[in-house]
Structures are given as C-alpha cells and as structure tokens.
Amino acid sequence: MKLTLKNVSKEFFSLRGRVRALRTLDLEIEDGEFYVLLGPSGSGKSTLLNLIAGLEKPTTGQIYFGDQPVADAQRRLFASTGQRNVAFVFQSYALYPHMDVRRNIAFPLKIARWKKPDIERAVQQAAETLSITELLSARPRELSGGQRQRVAIARAIVRRPSLFLLDEPLSNLDAQLRGTMRAELKRLQRQLGITAIYVTHDQVEAMSLGDRVAVLRGGELQQSAPPHELYEKPASPFVAGFIGSPPANVLTATLGQEQGRRVLKVSGGSFALSGEVDRRAQAAADADGRLLVAVRPEHVLLTPSAEDSQVETEVLSVEPLGRETVVRLQAGRDIITTVLAEADFRQGQQLPISFSLGNAHFYAPSPEALGSSQGG
C-alpha cells in the first residue's frame, strides 16, 4: 500500500508552551517499500511514526493510505489506529506478560472476532514464518530478547496488516543478534510484500535495511533518498555528519586569495581551488566567504601532493578495528576523523594531512549546523 503525507506537522502543548515536534513535511512511501526514518533523539521520527499509526493527530495536513484519507486536519477527519490495520513492533517488545506466546499472537485476531479455527491456522502460520513454533506455549518472561522480538513480530504480521511500523525494534538486542534479525526482517518484509516504516537512530541499521532513508533533525526532514545517495550526495551538513561510520568531518572554512590564486582555508591549511570544485565552493559560500566543508574520513589524505598545502595535526586517539584503523586528529580547534589501513600510530604523534577536495561537499554556513558537527 502506498502512503502519502501532505503538509503534515505536529505541535504539542506542554507546560513550557508550544513544542513543534514536526515541521511541515511531505512524504511519499511506495507500495512494498522498506522506508527508514533516521534521526537522533528528539528529531521527530517517533512522532512521525505515531502520526502514521494513528496514535497522534496531525496539527496540519493530510495522510493517505493508498487513495484513502486516514487523517485530515482541515476536515477533522481521523481514522483510529484500530481502523487503519497497521502493525506496530516496539523496542520494548510490549508482549502481554499474562498470556503465553500463542495467545499473544492470537490477540489481535481475537479482538477482531475471527473464528477459532481461522485464528489457529493464522497463528500457526505466523509462528512458522518466524520459526517459533516450539515456543508457542511459553510465557514471555521465559523467552530471551531475540525470541521475544520474534513473537512481537509474529503478533504484528498475523493479521496481514497493510502497513508494518517498527519503532527501534532491535535496539534492545545484543550486537550479534541485531545483525541476524536485521537480515531476517528484510527477508520477511520482502516475502510478505508489506510496506514497512522503520524508525531508528542507528545509521548503520538504516543504511543496511532501507530502500530509502529519511533523515530527520529537530522535526525537520533533511533528506529522503536511497542509502547510497545519502552517502554520496548528502543534502545538508547534518546528513553528511550523521551518515557513515565514522561520519564525514564537517569543518568551517573560508575562501580567500593567496599569491593570486583562489584558496580554501580550513583547519589551518590553505588549498588551491580550481574548476568544478571552485564553482561548488563559491556557490556555497556566504558574502564573507565563509562555508562548511564535509570531508569523508576516507578522503583525508596522509600524503599531501606537491601543490597542496598541508594541515598540521596531532594524533588524539587510535582505534584499530582490524582491517582498518580509525584515527582521530586534532588540527587547531577542529577534530578530524580518518580511516587508514595502517595501524602504527601513537597518541601525540604529529601527522601532516591533506583533503581530497574533489570528493568534498560544500554547504552554506549555519550556526546550528556548526554546533553539532563535532559529534562524530
């Protein structure tokens, strides 16, 4: 089922006054798509999921399931969660502790007044799909985290929902299990052909699961694109500084002149600009020549070429990951992360570097983006 959101926004009223949880936003999610909502906490991703589920009413805008409007703020139309036939999987599993697995999975069907034999057949089928048939008579408290999540997913898919909503479903699992469940979720979603919307703050999860990923920040949609596009063409410095492990280095820079050449001054070094890179940098810079540069760790170069000036840095930390090593460098006030094949670095060691500016992205400077760019 296709999902359309038009001009949707959400405001809450709290003791401190009006809180804009979600700025006006348009989204189209295709039938059968695995769509991921990615963002840090407070980005509005869960609010968006709740709006789609019908757990919250939008302050403005319309939501359509297929051609059917399910929420329209102007016409005061609002279909309740029960009427929307959506399934929800929670981070905390939210299994009913007083029911065994069989009754947990059967619960939505029982509420929908299905006939007993039909319920039994559907429960059996869902249990087989998730290979939990031998757990059917166990109580939730007797199950491990992974088993609980399987039961929760079985309960979600058992009545063939038109929309599959997942709110950080893997966050409570250990890293190894998370990998397996991730693969299985994707397989399951393909097999059932249900449109899935998946909320996470983990960009690795988002990139590996999503057909498309929407990056949200402070209630605002930053970019909605396939994973590779997010990585290669981040639409904002925030996206660049959020996607990738480790994410891109977002640095403040200024344009200037040196010995008659146009240069980009960043982290204490100046780099000659020419051609297409020059045009992109000019386009991004403000009147004072200030701009933001996003450089991926793999585009930080250890061997400066002859015509480039270099950036003097000091090694802050070294994290050997086996195949590669993550090295954090201090250059003036900036911290630059790089990924290198070698591992023989010492903390405190001086290391001259350079940037491959052809692969860098340039953005107009914004004070708030500067504040968050050092998280990496």
Add this chain to the structure above:
Amino acid sequence: MNERRLQIILLVAGTVLVFAFSLAPFFYMALVSFSADHEFLAHGVEFEPTADHYEAVLTGSSLHFLDYLRNSLIVSALSAAGAVMFSALAAFAITRLALPGKLGILFFVLIVSMFPQIGIVGYLFKLMSSLGWINTYMALVLPYIAWTLPLSLWVLVGYFSQIPRELDIAATVDGCNRWQILWRIIIPVAAPGMFSVFLLAFIFAFNEFMFALMLTTDASARTVPVGIALFQGLHGQTPWGDIMAASVITTLPVIVLALIFQRRIISGLTQGAVKG
C-alpha cells in the same frame, strides 16, 4: 567475646519481650476459650480443659454466632469486591486517561481517608434510616467500600502506573478500545495488586466495629465483632468462655489469610506507598 554474648542475650530477651507483649492477649484468649471457669488464674480455681464453649458457640442458636459469621463473610466479600471494582476504574482513569488534576484527586482522597470514623457515624445512621436500610447488608457494604477506597486506590495506582505504556499502545494497535485495554490487559497484568486490594479490603471490613454497631440491630445483618461484644449470658453475666471461643474462631481465618498471602499484602502496600 563477652560483648558479643551480651548482644545475643539482649536480642533474645528483647524478642521474647515483644512476642510476649503482643501475643499474650491471644494466648489468654485461647486459654480462656478452653477453660471451664474463666477465672482459672484466681486463687483456688483449677484449670479444667473443656470444649463446651466451642460447642455452645457453634451449635447454640441463642448466641447467633454462625449468623454473625455468615453476615461478616458476605459483607466483607461484597465490600472487597466493590472496593476492587471502583478503585480499578478510578486507578485506570488516573494512570491512563488525560485527566486534569490527577495528583489533586489522589491527595484529596488521601485527606478524606483521614477523617475520624466517628465523624460520619451520625449522618450515616440518619441516611440509612431514611433509606430504610438499617440492619441490611447494604447499610454496611456501601460505607465499607467508601472507607476502603482510598487505600485501594493508592495501591492500585501504584500497580497500574508500573505497567508500561507500550502495552496500552500495543493493545490499541491490536484493535482494543479503552474498556478492552482495562479488562484484557491492565487488570490481568495487575492481578497481584487486585488481589492484595481485595484482601486488604476484606480484612478491614471483617474487623470493622463502629459502623457495624450503629447500623445493625440484630442477627440478620450484625457482623462478628459486634455480635461477640454483645454476647449475653444467663442472668446477665458476661459469658467470657463463649466470647473467647468465638474470638478464636474469627481470628483464625484472618491469621491464615495473612500468613498465606503476607508477601503479596506487603508488596501491595509498599508498591502503593512508593509509587504515587
């Protein structure tokens, strides 16, 4: 070494003293109930074991003890059931619905529960008289429900607020309305809390004296505590043996209940106390 021995001696002595102090009345009660003469402690009176008092209490129709016991059980069960029902609804509203002034309601209820019982007895008597309910079960059940509601409410609010909100949302997504959420999810999950509330309310109603004294007139509705207090002996004597035998019989079920479910009662009380 000596200091340690002294500690142990003091501890044992203190424990014995506390036990003796609190259990001596019960011991005396049990002894008298089995004694032919209640003044067996007096000089020159022998302790003569007998079961006569129990026989009199359980079979003698003039004392109406079995009627009182039946009244007590029915009144206590109805009151406890009512308290559980109303406090469950109220606790659901307070923990789950968008209700303005929740804390205000909770504290108001708490303050009301501190009013002295005697303060409303007069009004209650007039009310029940005008309703024609004096000497009926309803005359006791309704005040008992009201009287146990604050404690029940606080205990259940503690239980309900510990149930994660995700369960409500999951049930909503699964198609439940609010009523179904309460019946199918909240109440079963909070079953231990419901049970302790039932037990507490039951024991309270079972022990209550003043309302029962004022609002009942004879064996058709009078409960055990009042009934025992009003036991009449031949020639106007106080029938101590019968009174004690009846007291033992009434105390036993409460002790048994409390022993079996002590953990639940305590956890129910503390949960209500800790989580507001």
